[in-house]
Amino acid sequence: MPTLALDAAALEKLVSAAVAAPSIHNSQPWHFRLDPRTSVLEVRAARERAVPATDPQQRAMHISVGAAVLNLRIAARHLGWAPEVRLLPDPADPDLFAAVRLDETSPVRLPGTERLYDAIWHRHSIRTPFTDRPVPADILDRLVTAAQEEETTLHLPDREETARLLELTAEAERRSTTDPGRRTESRDWIRSGDVPAYGIPAHALGPQDRDGHLPMRDFAALRPAEHRPPATFEHEPRIAALTTDHDRPADWLRTGLALEHVLLAATVHEVRASLLHQAMEWPELRRAAREPHQGPGHVQMLIRLGYGPEGSPTPRIAAADVLDPET
Missing domain, CATH: 3.40.109.10 (NADH Oxidase)
Known part of the structure; x- marks a missing residue:
């Protein structure tokens, strides 16, 4: 060999x-x-x-x-x-x-x-509206399998549970945009002008849902110059919940493996995705995100899935700059 x-x-x-x-x-x-x-x-x-x-x-x-x-x-x-x-x-x-x-x-x-x-x-993460075309069941099954291969579970909530999770996300978004420390930190990661190789360039920010139905993260909160005009998002978003049995650092790492495996599998089938992490950032809202009929799993991420443009990449630090100089 x-x-x-x-x-x-x-x-x-x-x-x-x-x-x-x-x-x-x-x-x-x-x-x-x-x-x-x-x-x-x-x-x-x-x-x-x-x-x-x-x-x-x-x-x-x-x-x-x-x-x-x-x-x-x-x-x-x-x-x-x-x-x-x-x-x-x-x-x-x-x-x-x-x-x-x-x-x-x-x-x-x-x-x-x-x-x-x-x-x-x-x-690429998509921050713009999807079409109303549903993701076929066989593709969703493949995403569920991708999560299972990384020792996690991808739940596909029904319409009622989806609405509950979106309400928790909306509440988290309200808290984050009114909390001074989080609001300032979030805005500080927006990059304008000569964009460094990390953070989110202003051109990559997405619009807010004009109907208030889908709570997208508003990085530009209270910075009107960086707001995009509101847009109409999909009427029935397909949300998936990525969960683990435990909630330790090793489980968080496995969540990352599973998340990327799911996102890449979705990309293979031209399904786009964006991440709804806001409720995961407030402990009581994250606990509330547990589906009461699914057992004691810990929700780690909500993923919005659908169809739309591929999106554009955000900057990345060069490989040479993240390799330890002692290598």
Whole structure:
């Protein structure tokens, strides 16, 4: 079996795929370090790009890093490795969120790897209206399976439960836009002019729902110059709830893997997605998001699914700038 070279070119491909993952406020809270002795690529927290007012427990940071790990795993398989991923491998090193061992090649390509790898470069968060075309049941089933493969559950609530979750999201949005600390932090992640390689450029902001039915995050709250005219969103949004059995840091990382797996699988089928995370940022609203008939699962993310334009990418930090200089 041929040996793959874990050289600078391969590292750039792996890390470039990893940093294409979604992250809260496009904060990209990760960096990477290669141990050449063990062929282990470490995925580490970049706490200097945390969002402390919105994410005081750093739950969303773990989800963001988990999404990057999923992309890294797919890219490694695409290049021919059989990556071994360990989450939180060293309790004495809390910044080490994951370790990906790359010392074994894979004799076969896993089904779907190439399509998922291609989707990495086409997956974008959509903040604009979807059409009213429903997502077919067979595609939704594939998204449910994608979440299951990462040890999580993707629930597809009915119309009544969807309305309840949207009400919780609307309440969270009201709180976030009136809370001084969170409002200021949220606005600070909007980038104008010479856009740095993280944060959300002003042109990527979406409109608000003129009917007030679908509570999209308003990053530009109280900044009228950056508001877009209201638009009509889909009448019956398809919302999915991503849950875990437990609520520990390892579960948050698995949520990130599952979230990105679901988003990439959706992209393969030309289904667009946006994330409704607002209610997850207020502990009592997050607890209330539990579906009473589904058991004790912990809701980690609400995902809005539908059809519309592909969307445009937001900036990413260059791979060389998130690789530890000691590699």
